[in-house]
Each structure stands twice: as structure tokens, then as C-alpha cells.
Amino acid sequence: MTPKIVHYPQLFLRLAISVAMLSAVADRFGFWGKNSAWENFENYTKQLTFFLPESLSVFSAYSATFLEILFPFMLILGFKTKIASYGxxxxxxxxxxxxxxxLGVKAPLDYSVWIGSAAAFLLAGQEKYSFSIDELLAKNN
Known part of the structure; x- marks a missing residue:
């Protein structure tokens, strides 16, 4: 059983990861205003995936965006939380x-990408997920 002291920090971690991911997608679509960090996210993605053919780079940009929307909603709901966390x-x-x-070592450090990845893997390693659909489904079985 998950100690009670872990319930709220775990929920906070799920929400923090989700909101950060969704904020990046919102920025990509211009919801945070005109000075978007991702003004042309296809070009930015091409820059990051310079080693891929252009068509695959564009496909990866849209696939990643889809997953960056899907996985955070799964975390917020606590549905298939382990899969969403690993994703x-x-x-x-x-x-x-x-x-x-x-871009060099500084860019992912400035945007805390390593920390976000580590936090998601830490969340994936949990046995149970408090305040989640997963928890409700486990109780009904």
C-alpha cells in the first residue's frame, strides 16, 4: 500500500508534469501570445532532428505534439498512468x-527537460496512483 504521505506529492507531480507539457503545446499553437518560443515549430523540429529525412522530421513533429497532448491528459485523469508516465x-x-x-548541452538544462524526463520516470516507478481512474478500477476488481 502506498503510504498516505505520498498521495499528495504524487498527485502534484502528475499535475506539474501535465501542465508543463500542455503549456509547451499551448505555446506552440500561439495560445501564450505572439512571442512564442515555438513560432515555427516545424523549423525548430527540423533543427532538432537534422539527422532525419525532412518528411520524417515533420511527421515526428506532429506525432510528438499528439503524444504531448494525449499523455498529459492521461496523467491528469490518472488513466493508464504508468504508460503515460513512461511515454x-x-x-x-x-x-x-x-x-x-x-543545440548544445545548455538548452535542455535551461528548459529543465532532463528533470521532466527523470520526474516522469520516477512517477512511472510508483506501485499505485492515488486520486486516479487506475485506483478506482483496481478497487472494483
């Missing part, structure tokens, strides 16, 4: 490695 952990790990190779 975010690997997405951010790939992003951090791509940033490091293409």
Missing part, C-alpha cells in the same frame, strides 16, 4: 538528447 519520460528523453546534439 512522457521517453518523449522528454528523446527531446533532451536531440536538443543536446543540435
Amino acid at each position: 512522457i519520460g521517453f518523449l522528454l528523453l528523446i527531446f533532451a538528447l536531440s536538443m543536446t546534439v543540435s
